[in-house]
């Protein structure tokens with residue numbers, strides 16, 4: 001069914017953001033007063049053009065996007081004035097910021113077409129800029145999860161720590177951003193009381209049904225991990241597997257550590273998979289924006305230190321997820337998917353580097 005309101009809004013949005021580059025039909029170098037020049041002018045007026053760019057909403061890309069548009073206009077024989085280009089740049093800048101703020105997966109659809117169709121290319125080009133965001137966070141259904149980035153097997157590290165903590169019944173676990181229970185279900189099967197945070201209610205429902213169908217007691221909390229009110233008990237183990245890479249901004253990361261440390265029992269363990277910069281690598285704004293868009297939000301060592309500085313958390317383990325999991329998962333479970341290795345080694349972010357300056361690490365903290 002067509003959502004008329006949404007269509008109208010979209011059209012209004014497009015109209016409001018249209019920018020007519022009249023290109024003040026540039027006078028030909030010479031008046032087309034010869035048959036050849038007159039024909040050239042005529043042909044220009046019969047050419048139609050229409051197209052679009054899909055541009056990731058990364059504010060640091062503004063300059064490149066403006067260059068792209070300039071290049072296009074040049075190819076189309078348009079000569080925009082400085083004022084017109086400045087207006088386009090302002091619109092682009094505003095929309096990039098708006099989209100990036102809404103979602104790291106947002107992108108701009110920048111459409112160009114004839115401003116005055118009857119005049120062809122001699123009548124200028126009109127642009128419209130619309131922000132698109134993913135309708136919902138794509139969540140794999142159970143069957144799709146078989147081919148998801150993380151595979152079907154629980155994390156070897158999470159299972160090993162749970163086992164080390166002793167009698168499962170005495171080790172309540174909080175699985176943060178549990179998805180459909182890749183870790184929650186096997187942990188419940190070991191006998192742990194498990195609470196699972198699923199911020200997406202549909203995913204939470206799927207997890208509840210799966211647990212129920214297997215006769216496992218997993219209590220699903222449909223909340224944001226950053227919402228302290230959701231958490232009723234204290235846990236001996238809290239796991240956040242592949243969740244931190246989806247957070248955005250140091251404030252949220254700090255809040256994440258503050259909330260989770262506050263629900264851990266003294267001596268309890270927090271296990272987090274996070275992208276850490278190697279050595280003293282300092283990502284610039286572009287790298288940071290792209291890391292958010294690709295779901296590999298990254299922290300420098302200093303940022304990690306600052307995030308936990310005032311908290312009763314002690315870092316007791318820090319090792320490469322790839323090297324640990326490849327050695328401890330059953331051979332048929334490694335790698336978890338075709339794209340896991342690229343992502344976890346940082347090559348999704350830096351495809352041409354053999355040794356990217358970031359990687360996914362298992363960080364283990366003890367609540368002191």
Ligand SMILES: C[S@@+](CC[C@H](N)C(=O)[O-])C[C@H]1O[C@@H](n2cnc3c(N)ncnc32)[C@H](O)[C@@H]1O
Nearest residue numbers: 150177178179182199200224225241242243246
């Ligand atoms: C990539 S999935 C990982 C699922 C599961 N932990 C696993 O490893 O299979 C990331 C999950 O984190 C959840 N998530 C992201 N931010 C969250 C937040 N602030 N609070 C609760 N869950 C969150 C998402 O809804 C999603 O289910």
